Amino acid sequence: MTFVVTTPSFSGPVELLLHLISSHEMDILEVPLAPLIDEFVAVLRDESAQMTVDQLSEFVLVAAILLEMKSQRLLPGRDSAEPDEEFVGWEERDVLFARLLELRTYAALSDALVSLFERANQSYPRLRGIDDGFEVTPPDLLAGVTPALLAGAYVRGIEEKPVPVVRLNHVTVDAVTVAETVVALSQRLPTMGRLSFRALIRGLESRIEVIVHFLALLELCKLGLVDLGQGATFGDVQIEWLDITSSLDLGRVDSYEG
Amino acid sequence: MRAEYSLEQKLEAMLTVAIEPITSEELADAVDDDASFVLETLRQLRAEYARERRGFQLAELASGWVMQTSPDVAPWVTKFANRDVSHRLSSAALETLAIIAYRQPVSRAQITALRGVNVDGVVRLLEQRGYIEEKGRASGPGLPILYGTTELFLDRMGLASIADLPPIEEFMPPVETANEIAEELFESALELAEDA
Amino acid sequence: MRAEYSLEQKLEAMLTVAIEPITSEELADAVDDDASFVLETLRQLRAEYARERRGFQLAELASGWVMQTSPDVAPWVTKFANRDVSHRLSSAALETLAIIAYRQPVSRAQITALRGVNVDGVVRLLEQRGYIEEKGRASGPGLPILYGTTELFLDRMGLASIADLPPIEEFMPPVETANEIAEELFESALELAEDA
Numbered sequence: 324m325t326f327v328v329t330t331p332s333f334s335g336p337v338e339l340l341l342h343l344i345s346s347h348e349m350d351i352l353e354v355p356l357a358p359l360i361d362e363f364v365a366v367l368r369d370e371s372a373q374m375t376v377d378q379l380s381e382f383v384l385v386a387a388i389l390l391e392m393k394s395q396r397l398l399p400g401r402d403s404a405e406p407d408e409e410f411v412g413w414e415e416r417d418v419l420f421a422r423l424l425e426l427r428t429y430a431a432l433s434d435a436l437v438s439l440f441e442r443a444n445q446s447y448p449r450l451r452g453i454d455d456g457f458e459v460t461p462p463d464l465l466a467g468v469t470p471a472l473l474a475g476a477y478v479r480g481i482e483e484k485p486v487p488v489v490r491l492n493h494v495t496v497d498a499v500t501v502a503e504t505v506v507a508l509s510q511r512l513p514t515m516g517r518l519s520f521r522a523l524i525r526g527l528e529s530r531i532e533v534i535v536h537f538l539a540l541l542e543l544c545k546l547g548l549v550d551l552g553q554g555a556t557f558g559d560v561q562i563e564w565l566d567i568t569s570s571l572d573l574g575r576v577d578s579y580e581g
Numbered sequence: 582m583r584a585e586y587s588l589e590q591k592l593e594a595m596l597t598v599a600i601e602p603i604t605s606e607e608l609a610d611a612v613d614d615d616a617s618f619v620l621e622t623l624r625q626l627r628a629e630y631a632r633e634r635r636g637f638q639l640a641e642l643a644s645g646w647v648m649q650t651s652p653d654v655a656p657w658v659t660k661f662a663n664r665d666v667s668h669r670l671s672s673a674a675l676e677t678l679a680i681i682a683y684r685q686p687v688s689r690a691q692i693t694a695l696r697g698v699n700v701d702g703v704v705r706l707l708e709q710r711g712y713i714e715e716k717g718r719a720s721g722p723g724l725p726i727l728y729g730t731t732e733l734f735l736d737r738m739g740l741a742s743i744a745d746l747p748p749i750e751e752f753m754p755p756v757e758t759a760n761e762i763a764e765e766l767f768e769s770a771l772e773l774a775e776d777a
Numbered sequence: 778m779r780a781e782y783s784l785e786q787k788l789e790a791m792l793t794v795a796i797e798p799i800t801s802e803e804l805a806d807a808v809d810d811d812a813s814f815v816l817e818t819l820r821q822l823r824a825e826y827a828r829e830r831r832g833f834q835l836a837e838l839a840s841g842w843v844m845q846t847s848p849d850v851a852p853w854v855t856k857f858a859n860r861d862v863s864h865r866l867s868s869a870a871l872e873t874l875a876i877i878a879y880r881q882p883v884s885r886a887q888i889t890a891l892r893g894v895n896v897d898g899v900v901r902l903l904e905q906r907g908y909i910e911e912k913g914r915a916s917g918p919g920l921p922i923l924y925g926t927t928e929l930f931l932d933r934m935g936l937a938s939i940a941d942l943p944p945i946e947e948f949m950p951p952v953e954t955a956n957e958i959a960e961e962l963f964e965s966a967l968e969l970a971e972d973a
Contacts, residue, residue, distance in 0.1 A: 443739030480872030593832025636789025
């Protein structure tokens with residue numbers, strides 16, 4: 324779907340804006356992104372807007388990601404990372420947006436690395452070595468190798484080899500999947516009463532965990548197990564468990580792989 | 582027609598018996614000739630093999646020159662091939678590797694800030710595989726380690742130097758961005774909803 | 778100018794990568810072509826390399842065809858093979874040697890299964906250097922060779938017998954820590970070796 328955004332330097336569909344930025348025809352530094360967020364919210368609040376569930380959900384998700392990342396950045400002491408000096412003076416949202424763009428770029432690049440790697444693997448080096456009959460006094464290849472080093476090499480040699488991973492999505496959910504979170508929340512929420520999303524995600528370590536929790540909540544909402552109420556601002560979504568007698572059919576969610 | 586004992590002939594012989602990449606300097610040393618002349622001759626040989634559609638090719642990797650099979654005929658060669666195929670990396674590892682390759686030298690904290698997740702495990706894995714290594718220390722508390730890519734990484738990518746990596750500009754997202762990132766995540770959730 | 782995927786190109790590629798001599802029948806099988814036509818093409822290639830005074834030649838041995846260095850430049854090959862560079866085993870080769878040391882007698886197929894990669898080239902190298910040798914044959918199809926370590930290996934490691942190898946249990950838990958320590962030890966050993 325297309326958002327039409329208006330900023331002092333640009334007016335038009337957000338895709339075009341992104342295209343201009345990514346093709347270097349516009350500098351992201353010159354584009355304040357606040358209007359984009361405002362229009363998210365405006366559309367959300369416009370009851371006359373005939374939006375499909377998909378479109379609405381997408382709005383909400385984009386906004387959630389941006390807001391979540393922003394709050395993450397604003398909370399002191401949450402991030403051990405060094406401050407990005409190159410970003411000082413940027414509007415917070417611009418920083419977040421630039422990050423998304425950059426991360427996207429590296430995701431594309433990692434695919435390019437795979438292509439390079441695979442191409443290089445199409446060539447097989449010559450390994451026959453020197454033929455018999457040549458006078459060769461080989462250097463001692465074991466110089467410096469101790470029995471302990473050999474034992475270490477053995478352990479490395481027999482360690483389980485990683486299973487090849489087919490790249491599906493550049494967003495990596497390291498520890499927890501949506502399915503697992505749905506299950507966990509279906510156990511936790513009935514005992515917690517009404518609470519805010521902010522309260523729910525308190526203590527989570529990473530952005531991705533927050534996003535996973537958000538997706539899990541949407542999931543539970545669609546299953547009719549949870550009611551999500553919108554407060555004065557989007558960030559204060561209220562969560563309420565609806566049916567404490569219903570048990571979750573785990574078969575519905577176990578196929579999700581982050 | 583080559584002269585007797587031509588430089589080409591000597592170099593071909595040495596590349597025939599070498600079982601790991603050899604630098605042009607090592608080769609120059611063995612033939613007792615000028616290194617830049619050897620390098621030029623290697624490049625001519627490489628072009629010659631490619632032009633003649635030989636089954637072998639000369640490749641210049643970070644660690645040196647190597648005689649290897651042409652990728653054209655890879656399907657026919659596979660069963661004879663003897664090669665240490667490195668294990669595939671997860672997308673998390675690849676993405677981190679891409680960040681390190683293009684932003685080196687870079688600290689773990691800088692990568693973490695970009696990826697939004699802890700990358701300690703991934704960085705350790707990449708270091709164990711020999712694809713990245715410490716390139717120095719940043720100033721600042723704890724003197725964080727700065728990482729960069731290794732020669733082995735370039736060898737595995739079939740590249741002679743970091744400058745041969747594809748230009749980053751070509752990989753900036755064309756139209757898709759935050760919207761699509763969200764979409765990707767959301768599609769999975771929608772599929773679940775539809776299944777329900 | 779050769780056609781794309783010519784028979785010559787395929788044969789050259791296979792001979793480039795082959796570690797042991799290959800018969801024309803094996804080659805014909807791999808390229809799915811007529812054996813007598815393959816044999817004829819191999820002879821043409823042999824004549825071509827000789828005419829062009831290449832550094833390599835095709836030789837037809839009793840056990841099959843092999844790509845090897847031209848006798849013209851043998852002195853340079855000898856010099857190259859004996860060049861004084863601080864050689865060491867790659868970590869892949871060391872891991873293979875360690876597996877043979879701890880699991881002997883062991884077949885190439887068993888090592889390959891453990892390592893997840895083809896080890897033929899490494900095993901050949903270790904055998905050439907006298908660190909491993911044939912210790913017998915396994916039962917089963919093809920009677921695969923079983924490898925074990927040599928006295929030279931024990932001498933180099935400073936061990937009186939294989940029973941003196943460090944017990945592996947000490948190196949197992951946790952795997953990550955073991956890897957890191959080994960890596961560190963290896964690095965410092967390498968530095969020592971390079972300084973020496």
